[in-house]
Amino acid sequence: MDTAHRKVIRKIQFLDRQGRPLAGSRISLKQTGHEFLFGCGAFDFMPYVVSGNEDFKEITDSWLEIFNYGTLPFYWGNYEPVEGEPKQEDLMKTARYLAERNVKVKGHPLCWHTVCADWLMKYDNETILRKQLERIDREVLGFKGVIDMWDVINEVVIMPIFDKYDNAITRICKEKGRVALIKEVFDRAHADNPDAVLLLNDFNTTINYEILIDGCLNAGVPISAIGIQSHQHQGYWGKEKLEEVLDRFSHFGLPIHFTENTLISGSLMPADIDDLNDWQVEEWPSTPEGEERQAKEIEEMYRTLFAHPLVQAITTWASKDGAWLKAPSGFLRLDNSRKPAFDMLKKLIRQEWWTDTQVVTDDNGYGDVDAFKGDYLISCENGSAKVKLGDDTDTLRML
Amino acid sequence: MDTAHRKVIRKIQFLDRQGRPLAGSRISLKQTGHEFLFGCGAFDFMPYVVSGNEDFKEITDSWLEIFNYGTLPFYWGNYEPVEGEPKQEDLMKTARYLAERNVKVKGHPLCWHTVCADWLMKYDNETILRKQLERIDREVLGFKGVIDMWDVINEVVIMPIFDKYDNAITRICKEKGRVALIKEVFDRAHADNPDAVLLLNDFNTTINYEILIDGCLNAGVPISAIGIQSHQHQGYWGKEKLEEVLDRFSHFGLPIHFTENTLISGSLMPADIDDLNDWQVEEWPSTPEGEERQAKEIEEMYRTLFAHPLVQAITTWASKDGAWLKAPSGFLRLDNSRKPAFDMLKKLIRQEWWTDTQVVTDDNGYGDVDAFKGDYLISCENGSAKVKLGDDTDTLRML
Numbered sequence: 001m002d003t004a005h006r007k008v009i010r011k012i013q014f015l016d017r018q019g020r021p022l023a024g025s026r027i028s029l030k031q032t033g034h035e036f037l038f039g040c041g042a043f044d045f046m047p048y049v050v051s052g053n054e055d056f057k058e059i060t061d062s063w064l065e066i067f068n069y070g071t072l073p074f075y076w077g078n079y080e081p082v083e084g085e086p087k088q089e090d091l092m093k094t095a096r097y098l099a100e101r102n103v104k105v106k107g108h109p110l111c112w113h114t115v116c117a118d119w120l121m122k123y124d125n126e127t128i129l130r131k132q133l134e135r136i137d138r139e140v141l142g143f144k145g146v147i148d149m150w151d152v153i154n155e156v157v158i159m160p161i162f163d164k165y166d167n168a169i170t171r172i173c174k175e176k177g178r179v180a181l182i183k184e185v186f187d188r189a190h191a192d193n194p195d196a197v198l199l200l201n202d203f204n205t206t207i208n209y210e211i212l213i214d215g216c217l218n219a220g221v222p223i224s225a226i227g228i229q230s231h232q233h234q235g236y237w238g239k240e241k242l243e244e245v246l247d248r249f250s251h252f253g254l255p256i257h258f259t260e261n262t263l264i265s266g267s268l269m270p271a272d273i274d275d276l277n278d279w280q281v282e283e284w285p286s287t288p289e290g291e292e293r294q295a296k297e298i299e300e301m302y303r304t305l306f307a308h309p310l311v312q313a314i315t316t317w318a319s320k321d322g323a324w325l326k327a328p329s330g331f332l333r334l335d336n337s338r339k340p341a342f343d344m345l346k347k348l349i350r351q352e353w354w355t356d357t358q359v360v361t362d363d364n365g366y367g368d369v370d371a372f373k374g375d376y377l378i379s380c381e382n383g384s385a386k387v388k389l390g391d392d393t394d395t396l397r398m399l
Numbered sequence: 400m401d402t403a404h405r406k407v408i409r410k411i412q413f414l415d416r417q418g419r420p421l422a423g424s425r426i427s428l429k430q431t432g433h434e435f436l437f438g439c440g441a442f443d444f445m446p447y448v449v450s451g452n453e454d455f456k457e458i459t460d461s462w463l464e465i466f467n468y469g470t471l472p473f474y475w476g477n478y479e480p481v482e483g484e485p486k487q488e489d490l491m492k493t494a495r496y497l498a499e500r501n502v503k504v505k506g507h508p509l510c511w512h513t514v515c516a517d518w519l520m521k522y523d524n525e526t527i528l529r530k531q532l533e534r535i536d537r538e539v540l541g542f543k544g545v546i547d548m549w550d551v552i553n554e555v556v557i558m559p560i561f562d563k564y565d566n567a568i569t570r571i572c573k574e575k576g577r578v579a580l581i582k583e584v585f586d587r588a589h590a591d592n593p594d595a596v597l598l599l600n601d602f603n604t605t606i607n608y609e610i611l612i613d614g615c616l617n618a619g620v621p622i623s624a625i626g627i628q629s630h631q632h633q634g635y636w637g638k639e640k641l642e643e644v645l646d647r648f649s650h651f652g653l654p655i656h657f658t659e660n661t662l663i664s665g666s667l668m669p670a671d672i673d674d675l676n677d678w679q680v681e682e683w684p685s686t687p688e689g690e691e692r693q694a695k696e697i698e699e700m701y702r703t704l705f706a707h708p709l710v711q712a713i714t715t716w717a718s719k720d721g722a723w724l725k726a727p728s729g730f731l732r733l734d735n736s737r738k739p740a741f742d743m744l745k746k747l748i749r750q751e752w753w754t755d756t757q758v759v760t761d762d763n764g765y766g767d768v769d770a771f772k773g774d775y776l777i778s779c780e781n782g783s784a785k786v787k788l789g790d791d792t793d794t795l796r797m798l
Binding site: 157161177178179180183207208211212214215216217218219220251252 | 578582619
């Protein structure tokens with residue numbers, strides 16, 4: 001697998017504290033963070049950070065051993081169950097806790113027909129839309145600097161035809177149409193935070209979603225990245241489908257985020273279930289064979305996505321078993337013990353795709369660097385510095 | 400079935416030649432044409448009009464007994480088989496012949512990946528697009544006043560993924576994306592003839608086409624009407640599917656044209672054939688039972704579409720059997736004899752949905768009119784006039 005596009009592979013000039021070339025020096029490069037976003041649902045941080053619930057300490061500590069990117073829940077119905085009483089402080093506290101640990105945070109989602117606030121339904125469509133846009137202002141402006149990445153709108157392909165139950169967002173999507181609603185919410189989020197990374201996110205990976213994105217981009221919707229869900233409760237897509245999906249969604253030239261990945265370490269959900277939510281079970285055990293399979297599938301999937309130049313993020317939906325649909329989809333079992341997938345992924349991200357190396361510079365301070373893009377601690381006899389190593393790095397200076 | 404929206408039902412003031420109210424007069428209203436577009440493929444007019452081939456006289460005369468709207472072929476590969484040698488004169492002659500007989504003409508299509516000009520493939524994509532736009536200028540400007548209705552681009556849902564054979568249009572659609580190509584060709588056609596009725600046309604009636612239209616409209620594409628193909632070689636859709644399709648595509652509030660309708664009077668094409676073109680047969684006979692069924696299905700379909708306020712046109716693809724795929728899809732058999740569907744449709748359009756009535760005016764010249772919208776010859780003792788009766792008609796004056 002080619003990972004060259006994930007690396008800086010070229011001569012870089014190293015400078016001392018005074019800005020003079022460090023000639024003939026041995027420089028140590030120790031990676032401290034990845035440019036690539038290795039993500040996971042970070043919902044479990046909330047009880048720990050907000051309420052100090054120690055039951056969650058082991059889970060969140062394990063989480064931090066691997067991931068540099070977390071999704072926090074902004075489901076309107078849970079976030080603001082009573083109109084005017086949003087859980088802004090809880091989310092802010094948790095987001096700051098993660099940010100302090102060099103974890104980038106994404107808010108999920110700003111607009112969605114599911115887990116929507118029921119109290120919205122008493123309003124007419126014009127008012128619902130106004131309140132939706134005001135909510136976007138509140139979150140995007142309110143969390144600016146702490147959360148600068150948002151799933152702006154979720155699952156729009158199905159949104160206007162979603163018929164499981166009445167809800168405020170399906171109503172306005174039906175009235176305005178998909179693209180017009182997407183444009184409203186993106187324009188508002190972009191106006192609130194022009195530097196934010198704004199995602200469109202969907203589980204539908206068919207031609208429907210391609211045409212929807214095509215329409216949005218031609219209508220001037222400021223989409224920063226394409227979000228693709230990959231809940232594989234019914235079985236691993238396989239490399240071929242992954243590459244086929246990547247191929248189709250690469251067409252737009254936009255960054256691609258795998259936003260919600262699930263692979264199961266137990267028996268699979270039957271293939272004839274259409275809406276995954278329809279599969280409600282008492283328990284869904286993780287099995288030894290399932291765990292071996294899960295680790296292999298996750299490895300192949302992460303390798304395939306990491307190899308694709310447009311993929312910038314992969315987020316596993318839940319770090320621990322028993323989250324959505326009680327599925328054994330985590331890296332940790334219900335007793336917090338680690339599955340093979342945990343060890344495999346930690347090794348992949350923190351060893352194979354991680355740089356800890358030394359460079360010897362020439363007479364002009366140039367050294368041949370071959371290192372994964374990200375954050376580094378560089379050091380030599382002359383000093384050290386925390387630096388970023390990326391596509392535009394030509395020189396690195398000790399402090 | 401409610402046909403009130405197809406009618407003018409209200410008091411209209413009748414005036415004499417001097418513009419004075421025609422008090423207490425008996426006025427005759429004889430319909431001479433329909434506002435609704437009852438269409439049919441008019442390809443068979445070409446050999447008759449262009450080459451004087453008398454074999455086609457009976458067919459075209461039958462055609463003119465029913466229809467007021469015809470589709471003429473502008474397939475690039477046939478229209479301009481050698482670059483720079485378009486069959487402009489043949490088409491102009493035929494279009495004028497139809498126009499002189501009060502038949503509205505639509506050109507089909509300006510851009511399509513099928514029956515495309517092979518000579519385009521020697522050019523790079525930039526040149527192909529330029530030539531496509533120049534072709535639009537040539538036809539839309541060249542036929543302005545004779546043809547003011549165009550299927551601008553055909554079957555875009557499949558266009559960039561069409562893989563049966565290489566062609567110039569799939570190449571540029573793949574590069575530009577669907578919506579951007581649609582926008583280019585529509586913007587050009589609209590600039591060439593701002594009053595023209597411009598259609599997007601597709602056989603795909605799924606959510607794909609809905610989302611494509613949604614994207615186009617939000618991107619400012621000047622679509623005048625939504626074209627829906629309904630080739631039913633594999634069996635009649637039925638009233639329920641028709642209404643479901645109408646319901647979904649009504650959402651945009653645009654006029655809907657059923658552009659290519661086919662119903663078979665023989666055995667049906669097997670349901671497992673995906674691309675209708677894959678069903679190649681030596682002969683495909685029309686049967687007595689098939690003809691009865693066809694007449695019933697056409698009647699139900701036309702009644703269903705005529706009842707829907709947004710439908711402005713229904714075009715049957717071919718008036719005679721043996722056209723596309725050799726299907727027995729016509730109103731005429733191979734020997735030019737008339738099938739039950741012919742007599743049924745003529746009766747429907749020229750009797751049931753046709754007005755020939757008299758109105759007696761009051762002291763101020765007002766009479767209660769209840770008449771299908773369209774062209775009329777009105778007459779009374781005081782004189783007569785050829786008039787249009789439509790939504791904005793308040794007075795009618797003798798000449």
